[in-house]
Amino acid sequence: MGDSPEAERELEQVNMMNLFGKGPSPQDRVHLRRTMAIMFSKPEQMTELLEGPGGGTLLAARNQKALSILRQQVGKGKKRLAIFYGAAHMLDMEKRLMKDFGVQFTGQQWLSAWDLRMPPESK
Numbered sequence: 001m002g003d004s005p006e007a008e009r010e011l012e013q014v015n016m017m018n019l020f021g022k023g024p025s026p027q028d029r030v031h032l033r034r035t036m037a038i039m040f041s042k043p044e045q046m047t048e049l050l051e052g053p054g055g056g057t058l059l060a061a062r063n064q065k066a067l068s069i070l071r072q073q074v075g076k077g078k079k080r081l082a083i084f085y086g087a088a089h090m091l092d093m094e095k096r097l098m099k100d101f102g103v104q105f106t107g108q109q110w111l112s113a114w115d116l117r118m119p120p121e122s123k
Helices: 005-012 016-020 026-040 043-051 058-075 087-101
Strands: none
Touching: 005 026, 058 087
């Protein structure tokens, strides 16, 4: 996380001993979620973290497999299909969908996945 001081600050707030013992506190969970949210907000860095410098094969291979199955299902006449993957897959997936399927990006919709507000202190 050398390129993300914000993520490092969030991790500094986590009681690491709890992670290995009784488990993270509600506050630790929020700090961990915030760390992941910061990392996910930079998909290029996430891909490099997961695949190494210059990319790799893990995400690309999984995307190719998913699109191969998508192609088969479209060939069978299926019209309502979905692919559920994490954010790290999206840059490569978007390129492949555009190139191989002629899909064009028309918009996005954001849904809340995590509540990143700190819970009230327990008494």
